[in-house]
Amino acid sequence: MYSIVTNSLTKIYETVPTNIKAHVRGMKEQGPGLWVKNVFKLRTQKMRKVVATNALSFSVEMGEIFGIVGPNGAGKTTLIKLLSGLLYPTSGSAKILNFDLINDHEKVKDKIAYVSTSGWMGLEWQLTVYENLLFYADLLRIPRKTSKTAIYKVINALGMEGYLKKTIPELSAGMRQMLTIARGLIADRPILYLDEPTTSLDPFARKRLWDFILENKKSRTIIFSSHDPREIEGYADRIMIIKNGKSLIVSKPEDLLKKFSIGQIYQAELSNVNDFDLDKMVKIIDIFSLSDKRIKIRFSLKGSLNDLVTFLLSKNVVIHNITRTRPSISDAYLRIVNHD
Amino acid sequence: MTDLFNELRAIWAFSKREMVIWTSYRVNIWTWIIDVFINTSIFFLISLLVGHHLMGAYGTNYVSFVVIGLSIYYISYTNLGDPFPRVARIYWNGTMDLYMLSPLSYFTPVIGIMFRSVIDDYPRVGLAFLFGWLFFGANFTFRVPIYVILGVVLIGFSTFGIGMISASSFYLLNFKRGSEPISFILQDVVIALVGGYYYPVNVLPKYLQILASFIPHTYALDLFRRALLPGASLIQPVLPLQYVLSFSPIVVDTLILTLQTVVLFPLGFYLYYLGIQKARKEGTLTRWQ
Numbered sequence: 001m002y003s004i005v006t007n008s009l010t011k012i013y014e015t016v017p018t019n020i021k022a023h024v025r026g027m028k029e030q031g032p033g034l035w036v037k038n039v040f041k042l043r044t045q046k047m048r049k050v051v052a053t054n055a056l057s058f059s060v061e062m063g064e065i066f067g068i069v070g071p072n073g074a075g076k077t078t079l080i081k082l083l084s085g086l087l088y089p090t091s092g093s094a095k096i097l098n099f100d101l102i103n104d105h106e107k108v109k110d111k112i113a114y115v116s117t118s119g120w121m122g123l124e125w126q127l128t129v130y131e132n133l134l135f136y137a138d139l140l141r142i143p144r145k146t147s148k149t150a151i152y153k154v155i156n157a158l159g160m161e162g163y164l165k166k167t168i169p170e171l172s173a174g175m176r177q178m179l180t181i182a183r184g185l186i187a188d189r190p191i192l193y194l195d196e197p198t199t200s201l202d203p204f205a206r207k208r209l210w211d212f213i214l215e216n217k218k219s220r221t222i223i224f225s226s227h228d229p230r231e232i233e234g235y236a237d238r239i240m241i242i243k244n245g246k247s248l249i250v251s252k253p254e255d256l257l258k259k260f261s262i263g264q265i266y267q268a269e270l271s272n273v274n275d276f277d278l279d280k281m282v283k284i285i286d287i288f289s290l291s292d293k294r295i296k297i298r299f300s301l302k303g304s305l306n307d308l309v310t311f312l313l314s315k316n317v318v319i320h321n322i323t324r325t326r327p328s329i330s331d332a333y334l335r336i337v338n339h340d
Numbered sequence: 341m342t343d344l345f346n347e348l349r350a351i352w353a354f355s356k357r358e359m360v361i362w363t364s365y366r367v368n369i370w371t372w373i374i375d376v377f378i379n380t381s382i383f384f385l386i387s388l389l390v391g392h393h394l395m396g397a398y399g400t401n402y403v404s405f406v407v408i409g410l411s412i413y414y415i416s417y418t419n420l421g422d423p424f425p426r427v428a429r430i431y432w433n434g435t436m437d438l439y440m441l442s443p444l445s446y447f448t449p450v451i452g453i454m455f456r457s458v459i460d461d462y463p464r465v466g467l468a469f470l471f472g473w474l475f476f477g478a479n480f481t482f483r484v485p486i487y488v489i490l491g492v493v494l495i496g497f498s499t500f501g502i503g504m505i506s507a508s509s510f511y512l513l514n515f516k517r518g519s520e521p522i523s524f525i526l527q528d529v530v531i532a533l534v535g536g537y538y539y540p541v542n543v544l545p546k547y548l549q550i551l552a553s554f555i556p557h558t559y560a561l562d563l564f565r566r567a568l569l570p571g572a573s574l575i576q577p578v579l580p581l582q583y584v585l586s587f588s589p590i591v592v593d594t595l596i597l598t599l600q601t602v603v604l605f606p607l608g609f610y611l612y613y614l615g616i617q618k619a620r621k622e623g624t625l626t627r628w629q
Contacts, residue, residue: 081626086437088621109443121627122435126361138353139442141346183438 056247057092058240062190063218067236068225071337075245076225077117080195083223084114096191110141115184117196120176123168129155129179130164133186140187147186154182157212159205173200181209188216194224198231210235233329241336248336253329260332263300267325270295271318281308285331298325347448354452362456372460376467379410383538384476395540397578397589399571404479407472408564409537411465412495412557416535418454418461419499420527423507424520426453431510437626446616447609450507481570487590488567494597495560497605502526502556504608511615511624526555536561542578553580556600563593 056079060066068076081087083094085105094101099108124132130151137147155161158178168176177200184192192213198206213222214235226232232239233253241248249256265285271294278284282299290296301308305322312319362368380403387402398405427450430436439449472478482488506523509515534541534548535557541549552558562579566572566589574590581596582589619625 078623081437084441086440086620086625087623088617090621106443109441112441114437114441116434116437118434118627119438122433122438124357124361126364127357131357131360135353135357136438136442139350139439139444141349141443 058247058250060221060223062221064237065217065222065224065235067232067239068223068242069229069232069239069333070227070242072227074242076242077195079242080193080223080225084112084193111189112191112193113184113187113189114193115181115195115197117199119180119183123176123179125168128165128167129160132179133182136183137186142187150186150188154185157208158182159208174202174205177201178205190220192220192222194222196225196227198226229329229333241333243337256329256332257327260335265298265300265325265327265331266322267296267298268322269320270297270312271320273317274315281311285334346443347445350444350448351452354449355455358453358456359459362459373467376464377471380407380468380471380476383410396542397573397576398540398565399569401478401569403472403476404569405565406538407468407478408568409561410468412561412564413537414461414464414468415495416499416527416531416557418457419496420503420506421523422454422457423450423503424510424523426450427507427510429453431627434627440625446613479570480568482568483574484567484590487563487594490594491560491563491597494601495556498556498597498601501601501604501608504612505604508608508611508615511619512611514624531555531557534558540578549580556597559593559597563590566590
C-alpha cells in the first residue's frame, strides 16, 4: 500500500511495490496522505546555511506511521518544518490530503498538528495544564462543546490526570514534554508531525504516548523524527534515514534489517581495554561505558571469533562475556549512515 | 462569518490569557496607579511654575491641556510601541510556529497578545483625567462628541498601523534584538518632539510644524483639545494645514486623520504579512530551526 515518488533516489524507488510503481510513474498528485516531489533545497541565507535538506521525494499513506531518523544535524527538524509549511522550499512541491502545501496552506493548517522538540518553551507558564490546553483548543478551533472531552481524553491517555491544576514551573521536564505532546494531540488532526517527541520522557511515559498513538493510528498519518533508531523500529511502518539533508533510504524496518544487517552481531563486556586498535579486528557498532574500566561493546567480526579472543588476551583484556545477539535496526542504521 | 467568529474566539482566548498573566503580578496594579498619579502631578507642578498662560486656541488651563497630551501619549505608547516587543515575545518564547500553524490569520496572535498592553495602558487615560480633575484643577467640556469618538477610533487605528510597520521590521529587516529603530525614531524622537503632547505645536519653528503635519498625533491632539477644553476655539486655525484648507480646523483634523489611518493601517498589516512570508522563505520564522 505504500507509494513512494522519486526521480533520482533509486534506493527509495526499489522499495515501492510494483503495483504502486505504475501509479507513481504517472506522477498523479493524489491519493496518499502526504506527497512530496523533488523537495526541498532551501537557499542559504547570507553567511550561514539555514537549512539542511536536499532534493527529497517520497509519499506517505493515510494511517501510516513514517519515521524519520538521522544523526544530529541531519535535517529532521527542517524537513518536518518544511512539511508543515512553516518554511518554504525553494523548489519542488508537496501535497497534503490533496492540498498544495504552500498555495493551500490555510486549508492545510486544519489538517495538521505539530509537536516540536522545543515546544515546551512555548507553554504558557502562568497558566495551569488545563488552561494551557483550553487556550490552544480555542486557537485550534476545537468546538467548545467538545474541547473539554478532547482534553480529558488525551490527558487520561497520557497519565496526566493529577497535573491538571499545576502550573508549568511545577512540572518536571518530562511532564512539560508530555503537555507539549498533549497540546498537539487534542486537535485530532489527520496528519500529525512529531519532532523528537519522546525527548525527556521516561520509558513508561514513552509507552503511554505510543499506546495512545497506536490506538488512534487508523485515523491518522504520523510522521515522526528521532535520532534513536531503536525507538523508530518499534513503531514506524516505514523509515526514512537522512543524513546531511539527503535521504539515504526509505524502507520498511524488516526490509532494512534483511538488507543491511547481514552477518552476525556480537556483544561483549570487557575490562582493561587500553588504547589499542580494536578496529583492526572488529567493526564497532556501539560502545557503552559500564564503569571506569569496564565497557560493553556491540560489533561484527572482521575475522574469526577465535582470532578476536586471541588478540584480546594478548592485550591483557579481561573478557567477561561474549554473546551473539539479534541484529537490530540500530545496526542497520549505523551501517547505512557510516557507509554513506 | 464562521472564520470571523473563530478569529474573535482566538482573540478572546489571548485576552483571557493576558488578563491571567497581568493579574498574576500583584504589585502591578499599585505601581501602575502611582505611575499615572506621579505623571499627572508632575505636569500640575510644572503648570504652577509657569502659571496658566494663554494657550491661544486651546484655552487657559495647562493641566487640562497636558492631561489630553498624556492620554494620547498612553494610547500611542501602546499602539505604536508595543506590537514590536509583542512579536519579539512570541518569537523568543518559541510560540510563533504554533501560532502560524493554528488555523488563524497571521495577525490574530499579534492583535490578541496586544490585549495586555490595552489593559495595562488604556485605563491610564481614564486615571489621568480623574486625577487631573480631582486633585489638580483640570476641567473639561464635551463638545462635538461625534468628532471625539471619531478621533479616538482614528488615532487608535493609525497608531496601531505604525505599530505594525514597526513590528514588521522584526522579520522584514531582521531587527531581532534590542530596540527597534522605526518606533524609536517615530515615537521617541519625532513624535516626542513635535507631536504636541506638552505644548502647542505652533510654538515650534515653522519647519518642525511642517514635520508635525505628517504625524497623526498632531491632528488628534488638536481635535481633542478643541473639543474637550473649556474656552478652546473651534474655528481659529493652529496647524499649517488648517490655514491651507478651507474647512473648520476640527474637520481638517478628522479628514487628515482619516487619510493617515487609511494609509497606515493597511500598510502596517501588509508589511507584517510580507515579513512573515520573507521569514518562511529564509527559514527565520521560528526561533528554533
